[in-house]
């Protein structure tokens with residue numbers, strides 16, 4: 001046994017133990033990527049660097065054994081910067097999209113490829129659940145959204161963008177999803193305005209157990225969606241149905257209720273927060289004490305706070321816009337900020353996570369993406385746009401998706417640590433990017449351009465007795481992971497494909 005100090009705490013451990021394991025005994029977590037307890041350690045990623053404070057040297061904690069009297073620091077500015085640089089070097093030749101371009105283009109950030117996969121599989125109830133994580137009125141938006149997502153869809157230059165908007169409409173119309181609000185928290189929030197922004201904020205806060213009261217000067221909810229959009233473009237019963245779903249969560253509506261300055265001041269006293277979502281601001285509202293910007297109320301771009309404590313402003317109260325999806329997105333984001341405020345958390349709005357991205361596909365890459373898709377032009381509904389797609393059309397159209405998102409999006413150490421350490425993807429990217437390749441196994445996909453050459457898959461397939469497994473192919477900078485003897489990936493991974501995909505620290509190996 002020997003004694004050392006980690007972050008000034010003394011610990012006694014067996015000799016031969018790594019600094020990483022000793023820190024773990026103290027409950028101190030050090031980030032790792034190329035380390036896997038099931039297989040022998042081969043240090044390569046250098047994310048686990050720590051500092052020997054006696055000589056200031058940075059050491060890879062996964063491979064350096066403890067020494068008597070050592071004094072180790074696991075995080076300071078220098079270690080943070082070294083880890084950030086290590087991540088940026090890994091990202092410099094990393095070619096992958098965490099989120100699909102369509103998801104990034106959607107103001108509400110809807111997870112479009114997941115919706116498409118579920119629709120293609122006929123799982124309509126699950127599909128609407130995915131949509132409603134970000135869009136409170138899926139059917140309505142399926143009729144009126146100009147679909148910026150389709151403008152950027154990777155399938156567009158080949159044979160037409162995936163018909164995302166109509167697919168979302170179908171999910172909203174046909175998918176059954178019974179939302180259950182969380183138990184009441186005791187908080188109450190007033191929302192002024194029942195258009196897209198107000199309804200969206202109401203939906204996401206009521207779901208979290210906050211009691212919402214919506215005030216509107218009109219006699220019925222819907223705002224401009226009801227008054228400005230012709231019924232032959234957005235049938236009224238579609239709007240009514242989705243508002244009713246929100247009302248059924250327990251949201252209270254007070255109609256014919258135009259809020260005056262004194263009533264606004266009363267709302268501030270009676271409610272934990274007030275969200276202003278009443279559309280273009282009237283002259284009287286300019287006297288409410290809220291700072292006015294050029295085109296409306298002045299609010300923070302991320303959390304929608306105004307200069308008045310507890311007062312938030314969204315939608316057309318900020319600036320005129322005809323994009324209901326933008327208002328809907330702001331309502332959702334303001335709901336997140338209000339929730340943070342109610343729970344004494346930092347009021348930052350919806351968190352924005354690190355996203356690896358690359359630009360347009362080059363011609364040979366289409367063939368790689370088509371391996372997971374189907375041939376065929378964009379479907380125009382046989383019964384016309386207003387009627388929308390039939391079930392068969394939906395399944396076929398959804399199957400046209402190229403699945404541009406990463407299959408490890410919620411479970412990728414490279415993404416998580418890049419986010420945590422503020423890594424900048426392009427800092428060390430000087431060369432032209434490599435073309436994307438995709439190799440499909442029956443249950444996993446291998447994308448070499450996302451591989452960090454940690455070798456975990458090589459050692460795992462060897463340990464589990466795969467006949468071929470994975471191995472290093474080539475030398476130096478050009479080394480790659482692959483199946484030996486040019487065998488295909490199904491031959492290489494007979495028994496441990498999913499296990500290896502789970503162990504891969506990036507989306508180079510991911511389950512499909």
Ligand code: SF4
Pocket residue numbers: 100101102103112113116152153154155162164400401402403404405
């Ligand atoms: S092909 Fe699918 S995932 Fe890719 S951009 Fe289009 S809809 Fe999104």
Ligand code: SF4
Pocket residue numbers: 450451452453454455456457458481503504505506508509
């Ligand atoms: S594919 Fe293998 S070598 Fe590449 S990152 Fe994944 S586990 Fe590591």
Ligand code: SF4
Pocket residue numbers: 094095096097098099355356406407408409410412413414415450506507508
């Ligand atoms: S491997 Fe990780 S960082 Fe790369 S695209 Fe996938 S999720 Fe993003």
